[in-house]
Amino acid sequence: ARWSIDGGWHGGELIPFGPISLSPATAVLHYAQEIFEGMKAFRHADGSVWTFRPEKNAERLQRSARRLALPELPTEDFLASVRELVAADEPWVPTAGGEAGEASLYLRPFMFASEEFLGVRAAQQVDYYVIASPAGNYFPRGVQPLVVWITDAFARAGAGGTGAAKCGGNYASSLLGKREAAQNGADEVLFLDSETHTAIDELSGMNVFALTRDGRIETPTLTGSILEGVTRDSLLRLAADRGLEVVETRMVAEDVLARVASGEITEMFACGTAAVITPIGEFRSPQGAWTVGDGGSGELTLALRSELTDIQYGRAEDRYGWLTRLV
Numbered sequence: 001a002r003w004s005i006d007g008g009w010h011g012g013e014l015i016p017f018g019p020i021s022l023s024p025a026t027a028v029l030h031y032a033q034e035i036f037e038g039m040k041a042f043r044h045a046d047g048s049v050w051t052f053r054p055e056k057n058a059e060r061l062q063r064s065a066r067r068l069a070l071p072e073l074p075t076e077d078f079l080a081s082v083r084e085l086v087a088a089d090e091p092w093v094p095t096a097g098g099e100a101g102e103a104s105l106y107l108r109p110f111m112f113a114s115e116e117f118l119g120v121r122a123a124q125q126v127d128y129y130v131i132a133s134p135a136g137n138y139f140p141r142g143v144q145p146l147v148v149w150i151t152d153a154f155a156r157a158g159a160g161g162t163g164a165a166k167c168g169g170n171y172a173s174s175l176l177g178k179r180e181a182a183q184n185g186a187d188e189v190l191f192l193d194s195e196t197h198t199a200i201d202e203l204s205g206m207n208v209f210a211l212t213r214d215g216r217i218e219t220p221t222l223t224g225s226i227l228e229g230v231t232r233d234s235l236l237r238l239a240a241d242r243g244l245e246v247v248e249t250r251m252v253a254e255d256v257l258a259r260v261a262s263g264e265i266t267e268m269f270a271c272g273t274a275a276v277i278t279p280i281g282e283f284r285s286p287q288g289a290w291t292v293g294d295g296g297s298g299e300l301t302l303a304l305r306s307e308l309t310d311i312q313y314g315r316a317e318d319r320y321g322w323l324t325r326l327v
């Protein structure tokens, strides 16, 4: 689906998926004035199709738009765009379960500066699209524990920068770390804060959590350089309702690794819309390697994962009103 703006929102149109044509002078190609969202459509057993907390994605897209000097898409237009695309693509929403595992339709709304000019300023003309793709497991090995590479060589996002926005530039700055991780046999990279290079921020596309032996669940405080994940927010709620002590705090990497080594931290996991909840089995850095717990999938991690996916796929009661029906 494509919507465009120059001066005001024009109605969306449904167009077949395919190449789009842009002038080489299009602003986004030079100054990266672009933002996006990631969501999923889930099919329930009765055939109906639902999405998870879409108003959170609408609000985050609006926050990202403000930071990137793009116009804010009103929540009702955002929801209408997603609804229209999923209605058209309904046959592509997989049926989950069995061989298909946790299959869903991944949705990618995005907005970019489509005006042609070479001067540096905010564009007056913007395009907004939503595309979709059936999605299975985010990692090729499924829910196998991740090996996570820790680097203090560079940060993904700086204080006062765009770290809390979901913009393409943040991902561009994370790619070198991801490549370095892969070269060291790791699945993912953990970025440290940009000011002191000591506290953990997040992975390249996921927030991070630790569970302790005495029933605490910890995640880094949103400092302005961490993306405010919808999954992160939902898990804080589920964890609190399970009676865990929820702590948002500064988590110094060295302390975290020492607590992993001593067994005080028993489980760690990464979470996001695409990755859902994936256990972290090992950290690696140029200084050494640390196994989390027994290196396997932690019990509480898997329990939180089931609790979340059961709600998303309609296998458990939607007790927080998190689901919105699309079809």
Ligand code: PMP
Binding pocket: 038, 202, 203, 204, 205, 206, 207, 227, 228, 229, 230, 231, 232, 271, 272, 273, 274
């Ligand atoms: N951090 C980053 C950098 C991400 O790209 C994502 C994925 N959107 C997340 C965290 C998790 O956010 P969410 O739970 O909303 O998908």
